[in-house]
Amino acid sequence: MSKCFLSFGKRVREIGFFLIALFSVVAFSQDKIVKAQVETSNIRIGEQFSYKITVKDVDKVILPKLELNGLEVVDSSKIDTINYMLIQKYKITGFDSGSFYIPQQQVFIRNQAYLTDSILINVATVPVDTTRLKKYPIKSIKKEPYVFDDFILYIYLLIAALVIIGFWIYWFVIRKKKEEEEKPTYVALAPYDEAMHKLNELDEKLLWQNNKVKEYYSELTDIIRAYIERELKVPALEKTSDEIIETLNDFYEANTINTTKENIKKLKDLFQEADLVKFAKSKPLASEIEEDRQDAEQVVHNLKPKPVIKDEELE
Secondary structure (H helix, E strand, O other), X not given: OHHHHHHHHHHHHHHHHHHHHHHHHHHHHHOOOXXXXXXXXXXXOOOEEEEEEEEOOOOOEEOOOOOOOOOEEEEEOOOEEEOOEEEEEEEEEOOOOEEEEEOOOEEEEOOEEEEOOOEEEEEEOOOOOHHHOOOOOOOOOOOOOOOHHHXXXXXXXXHHHHHHHHHHHHHHHHHHHHHHOOOOOOOOOOHHHHHHHHHXXXXXXXXXXXXXXXXXXXXXXXXXXXXXXXXXXXXXXXOOHHHHHHHHHHHHHOOOEEXXXXXXXXXXXXXXXXXXXXXXXXXXXXXXXXXXXXXXHHHHHOOEXXXXXOHHHHO
């Protein structure tokens, strides 16, 4: 009797441990920060299905570029923000039968990587009943009607001839007249004025407002690099971001520039944000982009070389 009681108690403990482990797995799956889902895992060749990545955060999230093997991305929708969650949807299809994995996708949240689960997709062929196909007699060969592509070679030859004639007229007639005219003179702007002018021109282009964030940050950092190169006489356009910051710190320690540590740090943060946009496909918010634009102007305004004091002035 005691052995039966002990066996029953051992069985109850095993069931309890199993239930605890089961609830832990369920709780862990419910607390996932990133999650991937599909509406179906079984399709026929050419059919489309929806693939969705959900991120339980909206601050500094970098979503991956979807790369598949055996499957193809047909379309992707804009990122939705719902209840402090980011949702990215894709339309995917397959044109070869078989089983293919949608691999784990790496999502960065505040520079920390998270992985989604991999998902198996089965693509089946569409059966064709050849016994029900209607047979037709073989038809004779017919000539195709003329289309635009039949004349494309003659059009290219005509364009080439016109270009050669136009170049000859320009080189021997118009160019000689231009050489006789007085060449206009241009006055170069000061480095600070040129930088401010280019920043205003960048604002008028409305690049980030038209989803060209990468181009915007590329031009913004190029303006600052050109200003540093002209104003401080260093090859900033050829240096990396880290090399520029290191050079500015050396100038600051040598007391040869008028700036502050805070201003150099502001430039370093701007370079880092631009690198994330250009190389990690980061998508900053509108308020962050506007703040970076203001920081760029402050960097230019508060970064100048110290005037050289001549020996006569020291005496």
